[in-house]
Amino acid sequence: MRTILYLSCSPKGPASVCRTFATEVLDRLAKHHPAATVVHRDLAASPPPFVDADFCSAILNPQAPADAFPCSEPLIVELEQADAVVIATPMHNYGPPAVLKAWIDQVVRIHRTFASTPSGKVGQLRDRPVFVVVASGGWFSSPSPGGTPPQPDFLTPYLRAVLHTIGIHDVHMLLLEGTSRGPDMLRRAVESARRQLDDPLPAAVD
Ligand SMILES: Cc1cc2nc3c(=O)[nH]c(=O)nc-3n(C[C@H](O)[C@H](O)[C@H](O)COP(=O)(O)O)c2cc1C
Known part of the structure; x- marks a missing residue:
């Protein structure tokens, strides 16, 4: 493993739970792969632009040159060059924050990162491990400890779906839930995420 792409999406800087x-x-990846370089793309500090009319027109042409996509192409190349990806994202209104959605709209691109075929969309990127650190103020994977029903989750299934679309299937979700419910719940969230990290990571970084 030579390159790890780290995408951070929280606007809260060092106070961010997911960051x-x-x-x-x-750190865990670096321990297994000390020579690996981390490329940090801070999507909150430098959000990708929303797709515009030129982008919408260029994707209609299967032969469009790379320079027809001045924002999309470098982001895709950066992803292609990564042997592993770490995405740190908050849940915002049951889904991804806008900056992560903006990145997705730039990299999930027809005729480039996926092909549309009669049997469905086929990813064009090689598979690689992706670790998604999700922080949410409340709970969505199960009821809260106090029994409040889980919230809708349009974040984790959506991320799996778009990553699968471009060929990335080795996706590991690390959940920190209940971050807004006081220091004790936050500590429990971190302990739970550490247990999740102990589970999938060693196999994934072999
Ligand atoms: C605009 C906004 C929307 C949010 N929506 C949700 C939500 O739908 N569900 C939830 O559990 N928490 C929600 N939260 C709380 C965040 O998910 C929580 O504070 C989390 O810790 C943010 O991650 P961070 O600390 O890494 O930024 C929201 C926070 C903000 C600012």
Whole structure:
């Protein structure tokens, strides 16, 4: 493993729960792969642009040159060059924050990262491990400890679906839930995420 792409999506800087835990994931990867370089793309600090009319027109042409996609192409190349990806994202209104959606719209591109075929969309990128650190104020994977029903989750299934679309299937979700419910719940969330990290990571980084 030579290159790890780290995408951070929280606007909260060092106070961000997902960013803070992502450093543990990156440390773990670095331990297994000391020579690996981390490329940090801070989507919150430098959000990708929303797709525009030129983009919408260019994707209609299967022969469109790479320079027809001045924002999309470098982001795709950066992803292609990564042997592993760490995405640190908050849940915002049951889904991805806008900056992550903007990145997805730039990299999930017909005729480039996926092909549309009669049997469905076929991913064009090689598979690689992706670790998604998700922080949410409440709970969505199960009821809260107090029994409140889980919230809708349009974040984790959506991320799996778009990554699968471009050929990436080795996706590991690391969940930190209940981050807004006080320091005790936050500590429990971090302990739970550490247990999740112990589970999938060694196999994935072999
Ligand atoms: C605009 C916005 C929307 C949010 N929507 C949700 C939500 O739908 N469900 C939830 O559990 N928490 C929600 N939260 C709380 C965040 O998910 C929580 O604070 C989380 O820790 C953010 O991650 P971060 O600390 O890494 O930024 C929202 C926070 C903001 C600012």
